[in-house]
Amino acid sequence: MVSDQAIFAQALLDPDHPLPPGVTSHTHDAPAKRFAVYRNNVVVSLVDALAARFPATQRIVGEEFFRAMAGVFARAHPPRSPLMMQYGDDLPDFIAGFAPAAELPYLADVARLEAARTRTFHAADAVPLRAEDFAAISPESLVALRVKLCPGTAILRSAHPVVTIWAMNADGGEPGPIEDWVAEDALVSRDGFEVAVRRLPPGGAAFLLKLSNGATLGEAATAAMKETAAFDLTANLAGLIGAGLAAEIIDGKGTSS
């Protein structure tokens, strides 16, 4: 037997579903407009939550398109967790398969970047290592070290100029033509309580992804150089430290220094 709340929940998400049995009011025994308040609350609150989390995505497609798309998503994919800060983690994958948005192949990656920004905003606090913490390490021993990245560090690889598109459509940005349509890799990280978004240099994404999987600096550099001869270990290491990504240096024996 389907429970009362199962029927009620079904009717909330499906506007064509009949009113749940037993729902009544003092004025009317089939109070469709009253039940519609709940239907509206559910879908509008979910769409509002997505609009707040994906403002650049909304700006690209316009409010009307975004809210229609978000409404389709919300009815098909209501939250699985009561933590609304997580709602929309799977919106980018939905957008990638959403036929009406097919002519904007970069849209899903912009949404991925925005989803990552929320996760980074709520990530655990950490005090990043400074350049001084690396100063005493000799270049020979450096390659054998592993670097634990700070919580909230996210790397997003894109076939599109995702950072440029996002920045143009983020709050304060100015959309315009993109002359140099090249693939961009994004770095999302915490800068104090702010969320920083940077474009990674060539090989930077491969380097950081290897490090985040526990590779040594040497292994990560090798992987990055295999991807592109333009990889510059010194510049990427300086970038890693400058962006405050290093939480901990771990030597070859697995102990922290």
Add this chain to the structure above:
Amino acid sequence: MTKSLLPAKTGVGFKPEHFDGLTADPGPIGFVEVHAENYMGDGGLPHAQLTDLHQRFALSVHGVALSIGAEGPLNRAHLARLRRLCDRYQPESFSEHLAWSSHGGAYLNDLLPLPYTAATRARICDHIAEVQDTLGRRVLLENPATYIAFAESTIAETDFLAEVVRRTGCGLLLDVNNVFVSSTNHGTSAPDYLAAFPLEHVGEIHLAGHAESVDDTGAPLLIDAHGSAVADPVWALFEQVIARAGPLPTLIEWDNDVPTWPVLRSEAVAAAAVLDHHSARHAA
């Protein structure tokens, strides 16, 4: 069990954009209230702000997603998160709603109504007992704003709440706007509802704005929208409650179309004036 320890002053539902205004110019604010679920991330600005605020003000943690009225068992993972939050911040009060919001693993992000029967009452009591045991504290249960009724309901909402209090030892959060909204929506009398409400168990009051609509027959239908100033009839009901019960911790909720801090502060000042008036009278 820890009782609600909020001061009998005015509080506001905290919005991050008000942090600077609230801390620089708090006016009569004696406590702040936050939605528990917004502080369940691992770190970042929300926790830094909450830590700072709780050093300045008493704190009410208000859950909006526990789904106490659900047919199924409580979400234990969520209850554990609530416990961690309460353990970390030691709020002066924890409250939740007489409503449900989750079913079959889906979270619907709204406070949904339930029929009032002996069976639903037994379930609510079990859930509240579990929450209180897990959190090690008394819970304040809030009366809902509702738009529909259920044919199977056999118990008045005030009787339902009074019996839940008697059986579980929980307290109540009296949302005066919800009383006005529900009474209007069901064609009943708000003063009668308040006369039947067990005020002696109220640990906090909520005030908020509502929106006006009509139902299928053109009858007035009020929406608990939290997007405007408190309406005059709600202020009048609030005065009656405070005249009867004496000053109680009173929260202004304004969650949508959030105003500037001075506008929200002026609502808090108006509520504080009512509390002060009756504080003087009760003391005299």
